[in-house]
Amino acid sequence: MPELPEVETVRMGLLPAMEGRRIEKAAVNRPDLRWPFPPRMAERLTGAQVLGLRRRSKYILADLSTGETLLIHLGMSGRMLVSGVQAGQFHHDHPAPAKHDHVVLDMEGGARVTFNDARRFGAMDLMATAACDAHPLLAALGPEPLGNDFHETHLAARLKGRATPIKSALLDQHNIAGLGNIYVCEVLFRAQISPLRLARDVTSAEVVRLVPIIREVLTEAIAAGGSSLKDYRQADGELGYFQHTFRVYDREDSPCPTPGCSGTIARTVQSGRSSFYCPACQR
DNA sequence: GGGATAACCTGATAGC
DNA sequence: TGCTATCAGGTTATCC
Numbered sequence: 025m026p027e028l029p030e031v032e033t034v035r036m037g038l039l040p041a042m043e044g045r046r047i048e049k050a051a052v053n054r055p056d057l058r059w060p061f062p063p064r065m066a067e068r069l070t071g072a073q074v075l076g077l078r079r080r081s082k083y084i085l086a087d088l089s090t091g092e093t094l095l096i097h098l099g100m101s102g103r104m105l106v107s108g109v110q111a112g113q114f115h116h117d118h119p120a121p122a123k124h125d126h127v128v129l130d131m132e133g134g135a136r137v138t139f140n141d142a143r144r145f146g147a148m149d150l151m152a153t154a155a156c157d158a159h160p161l162l163a164a165l166g167p168e169p170l171g172n173d174f175h176e177t178h179l180a181a182r183l184k185g186r187a188t189p190i191k192s193a194l195l196d197q198h199n200i201a202g203l204g205n206i207y208v209c210e211v212l213f214r215a216q217i218s219p220l221r222l223a224r225d226v227t228s229a230e231v232v233r234l235v236p237i238i239r240e241v242l243t244e245a246i247a248a249g250g251s252s253l254k255d256y257r258q259a260d261g262e263l264g265y266f267q268h269t270f271r272v273y274d275r276e277d278s279p280c281p282t283p284g285c286s287g288t289i290a291r292t293v294q295s296g297r298s299s300f301y302c303p304a305c306q307r
Numbered sequence: 308g309g310g311a312t313a314a315c316c317t318g319a320t321a322g323c
Numbered sequence: 324t325g326c327t328a329t330c331a332g333g334t335t336a337t338c339c
Contacts, residue, residue: 058315058316099316100316100317101316101317101318124317141317142316142317142318143315143316143317143318144315144316144317145315145316186309186310187309187310188309188310188311192310192311294311295310295311295312296311296312296313
């Protein structure tokens, strides 16, 4: 899926079309994505004003004037596409409906926001804004890696005694929220830690190294507009370009980019996911 | 309880 | 051209 930087990029792209604006019409074209949509979702959205757009982990949260919050998750292939806004000017020129356009929001002002998701691993739900933190998908999430609650003490405590590989531990959203397969690979490379190492064997010096690297990789990726592989687009349909900065992800058999290292990037599978790393300089 | 695996679903790509 | 196998940015349910 879009990981944290992609979701943040999408959120920012949605702001001009949605923030402060009323949803004039909501069309829901199927009963479910990963889970059934909440009852009467179209009716509950229609007429609501979007007070603000927040992000928690890989979720976008739209706070509505009705006292409810719309939760949006893009899954692996979800896209939020905006049409009808160009350079701050609104128009009513929208592309023809496409396959897998599941939810369409026609916004006050003329913009249209379309949720398109081929694989349907995405989700949408409505909840009382006051009870957001208790939502089953949000309640158990770890801290935001770019927030104040994520620090060495927290990470060290989450890794301590764990017999799972560090790769899996960083992917576990209970430990830290928002990292996905790409950015964990990139983080471990920059930290020169092998993805195969057990979490409990990562030293405190390495934890100290990991925290700022996690922040750095995510911040750089957000600045680049995220990474575009197969499905991901920014809300305006543009590609992100952080993928050009990948040092190990999807670079199997390439020379290791670490200066002075003569290693070759390897691929292995851990808990069903590809891990890319340099066996020579990641220890 | 912790950790690994299968499952959800479609599309793109590689190989024959 | 066309078939088959494999893989994909995530998360949950299930099994050992």
